[in-house]
Amino acid sequence: MSRPSELLVVDGYNVIFKSSRYMAVVDETAGEGDPFDRARELLIADVAAYAQGSYDAVVVFDAAGNVSPDRPNLGKAGIRVMFSQAGESADSVIERLVTGARLQPREVTVITSDNTIRATVGGIPVTRVSSDVLVANVAHMNADIGRELADRTHAKLTLEDRLDARTRARLDELLGRS
Known part of the structure; x- marks a missing residue:
């Protein structure tokens, strides 16, 4: 029987408040809406990219001060999203998740x-990891993706440009271009 994948538990608002990346999309002018909607969505997308294939990830948010404290726990982008119940802290939810994983036994990164x-x-x-480390890893991951996209954009699409050097040299020889 295979062991379950490692559990990744992310303290959602702790990460959001630690990073200008997420705070930049907090909408203080949301009126009656939730100003943190876009920040949560961005964090969930980043955790999904970070966790892909390596972790069973869950992002925990504290519902105590939210506009809508009765949020359902649901999944997005393959990530479980949990909100603490009214009167319960996200810390309690995180502790409960870790305790449950220990009883399995299952490795956990918080x-x-x-x-x-x-x-x-x-x-x-x-394993305990600082929010700053996740933010830095996401920044590196996004930079790598940006470089990869830029490389693809600048690549020439002719058959000649896609040939390896040895094949190209042989072709030049056959065509008398050497």
Whole structure:
């Protein structure tokens, strides 16, 4: 029987408040809407890209101060999204997820810079990672993707340009261009 993939638990608002990437899309003029909708969506998309194939990821948000505290727990982009219940902290949800994984036993990585959570969930088989590390890894990943797209955009699409050097030299020889 195969072991379950490693659980990645992300302290959602902790990461959002630690990064200008996410804070830049917080809409303070949302009126009656939730100003954090776009920041949460961006974080979930980033976690999905970061976790792909390596983790079973869950992003936990604290519903205590949200515009709509009765949010359903649902998945987006292959990521489980959980909101704490009214009167419950996201910290409690994270601790419960980690405890459940330990009982399986299952490896867990928790991404947060909250020292209380880091102290509470520490120990084997839990890896604690700072929110700053996730933000930096996402930035590197996005830069790599940007470079790859730029390379593809600038690549010539002729058959000649797609030939390896050895084949191209042989073809030049046959055509008398050497």
